[in-house]
Amino acid sequence: MPRSIPRTYSRYSRDAVALLGGLIRAARKExxxxxxxxxxxxxISRGLLQRIEKGDLKCEIGAAFEVATIVGVxxxxxxxxxxxxxxxxxxxxxxxxxxxxxxxxxxxxxxx
Numbered sequence: 001m002p003r004s005i006p007r008t009y010s011r012y013s014r015d016a017v018a019l020l021g022g023l024i025r026a027a028r029k030e031x032x033x034x035x036x037x038x039x040x041x042x043x044i045s046r047g048l049l050q051r052i053e054k055g056d057l058k059c060e061i062g063a064a065f066e067v068a069t070i071v072g073v074x075x076x077x078x079x080x081x082x083x084x085x086x087x088x089x090x091x092x093x094x095x096x097x098x099x100x101x102x103x104x105x106x107x108x109x110x111x112x
Contacts, residue, residue, distance in 0.1 A: 018055035
């Protein structure tokens with residue numbers, strides 16, 4: 001059975017997740033919420049919340065975003081209306097682009 005290659009992450013990704021986790025933890029403490037209370041509000045386990053706060057890269061992104069929203073950590077440096085407007089802009093742009101991307105086939109030059 002082939003062994004799986006361990007996943008590696010860029011320094012930028014590791015730092016971004018660590019920053020998000022730290023911001024979530026600080027906001028939770030400022031709001032005087034226990035880890036258990038926040039986990040219950042988010043519908044996740046306390047262990048998952050602790051992993052999010054520690055910057056574990058393998059946590060579900062939806063759970064991390066939900067926890068951030070609950071404690072008031074801004075995502076994408078935008079308020080809700082700006083975020084919605086940007087989402088519509090991206091949807092419009094995607095509608096104009098091809099549905100899939102394929103590499104062009106290489107033309108074989110077999111003339112000798």
